[in-house]
Amino acid sequence: MQSLVDQIVYVSDMFGTAVFAFSGVLVAGRLRMDAFGVLVLAAVTAIGGGTIRDMILGATPVFWVRDTLYIWVILVTALLGMWLAGLPKRLPWYVLPVADAFGLALFTVIGAQKALHFGASGLIAVLMGTMTGVAGGMIRDVLAREIPMVLQKEIYATACILGGIVYTVALECEVERVLAMFVSMGVVFGLRVAAIYWHLSLPTFSLQRG
Amino acid sequence: MQSLVDQIVYVSDMFGTAVFAFSGVLVAGRLRMDAFGVLVLAAVTAIGGGTIRDMILGATPVFWVRDTLYIWVILVTALLGMWLAGLPKRLPWYVLPVADAFGLALFTVIGAQKALHFGASGLIAVLMGTMTGVAGGMIRDVLAREIPMVLQKEIYATACILGGIVYTVALECEVERVLAMFVSMGVVFGLRVAAIYWHLSLPTFSLQRG
C-alpha cells in the first residue's frame, strides 16, 4: 500500500516535471531562443528549485544526478514542446494553469518532506517546500531578463507557504503521512485554482503592497 | 571572556542580518512587490552571501538551516519593514548606510573566519569574506533586474577585500583572534563610512574605470 502511494507520487513527480518544463519552453519561445535555450529554460524551471534545495541541505549529488529520468522527461518535453508550442492556444485557457497548480502542490510537499528527512526543523521544511515550488520559475524569469513573476503575484508562493505549514503541522500532530500529503496538496492546489479564478475579476494592482 | 565575545558577535550578526534584510525590503518596496517578494528580497540580501559561501565550502546544511534564528529575524524584519518603509525618510540620511557598513564589516570577518575554519588558504578566506559581504546584495539586484550596484561602486567591495586581508594577515602574524577581528572590522567600517562621506563631494564617474 505504502509502496503504491510512493509509485503514484513518483509518476506525479514526473508529470509535474513535464508541466514545469513546458512552462519554460513557452517562455523560451516568446524570446525566440534556439533549441539549447529552450532546453535550458525547460530544465531550469523544472529542476532549478529542487537543485538549490539539495545544495542547501547538502543532499549531493542532487536528485537528478541520482535519477536521470528527470532529465529524460525534460528532454522529451523540450523536443515535443517546440512542436507543440502552438498547443496552448487550442486548449481551454485553464488547462495549463491547473496542471501547473498540481505540479506546484506536489513539488511543495516533496520539498518539505526532503527537508524533514534531512533533519531540518518545521520552519525550514516550509521554506524548502516553497523553494522547491517557486525557485525554478524565478531562475527562468531571471534568465529571460524579467523580474520574477512570483515576486509580484502574491497568491502563488503564498499557496506553497500555507500548504507547507499544513503539511508540517499535520506531521507534528502525528497525522498519517499519506493523509498529511493529500490534505496539504489540496490546500496548495485549491488556493491556486481559487486564485486563478479570482484573478479574473480583480485588478492585479490590488495584489500589490509597498 | 572568549564566550562573551562570541555572544557579542552572535547578537551583532543578527543585527547585521536585520539591517541587510531591511535593505532588501526597501528595494522590494520601490518595485511594488507583494509580501512574498518583500520576504524573498529580504532573505536573499541577508543570507544569500553566506549561503553561497557555505555551498562552495561544503559546509552543508548551510548555516541558517542549522540555526533558524536567522530566518525569524528576516521574517520579523520583513513584516515590520513593510510598515516602517517610510522610516528612512524620517531618519537622518546617514543612519542606514552606517548600519549597513557595520553589517558589512561583521559579515566580512565572519565569512573569512568560516573559510579558515574549513582549512581554506588566506586568499580564499579574503574571497569568502568579500562574498559573504556583497553576494547577497548582488542577487537582490539581479532579482530586481538591475546591474548589481556593487560592481559599479568600487569602495564597497574594496573595503571588504582590504578588511579581509588585514584579518588574514593579522591571524598569520599570530595576533589574537578578537583583536584581529576588531581591527579588520574597523578597516571595513572606516573605509565605508569614509567612502559615504567622500562620495558627497566627488562625482561618481571618477570611480569608474574601463
Added chain:
Amino acid sequence: MQSLVDQIVYVSDMFGTAVFAFSGVLVAGRLRMDAFGVLVLAAVTAIGGGTIRDMILGATPVFWVRDTLYIWVILVTALLGMWLAGLPKRLPWYVLPVADAFGLALFTVIGAQKALHFGASGLIAVLMGTMTGVAGGMIRDVLAREIPMVLQKEIYATACILGGIVYTVALECEVERVLAMFVSMGVVFGLRVAAIYWHLSLPTFSLQRG
C-alpha cells in the same frame, strides 16, 4: 607519459581560465564597471560553470578552493586585462574566438570527466561538461543584465553537447582516455571554429527557432 598528459591538461586549463576571464573583462569594460566589477565578471565567467558543477556533484570544497592557482590566474588576467582592453582591436578578429573555442573544448571534457569520476551516468557527464563550458558565461550575462548569449546562439552549447557525447561514448567503447579527450576536444573546437567562420555568411536570425 600519462603524467605528461596531465601536466599539459593542467597548463591548458589555466590558459582556458585566462581566456574566459578575459571575456568577462571585456563585458565589464563595455558596462563601465569598476575594478571590482571587472574582477567579479572575470571570475564568474572563468570558474562559474565549474563551481556549479562541483556544488551539484557534491565535490566540495569546489576546485578553486583546493587549488588557488585558478584565482591567481583570474587576478592577473583581470589586472592585465584592464590595461590591455584595447588589445582585441589590434589583434586579428579571430584570435579571441579561437582561443575561446579552445577553452570551451577543454572545459567541456574536464567537466564530463569529473562527473564520471564522481560516478555519474553518461547523460549526466554530457550535461556537466556542457555546464562547465557555458554556465560561467551565462552568469556573466545575467550580471550584465543581458539575456545569456548562449541561449540564442545555438552552435555554442551544441558543440559542447556533441563533444560531450563523443567523449562519453568513446570511454564506454573503451577508447583510451587521452585519445577520447583529444577527439572530443577536436569536435567541440572544430564545430566552434566552423560556426565562427560560417556565421560570417549567414544572417543570425536563421539560427533562431521558436
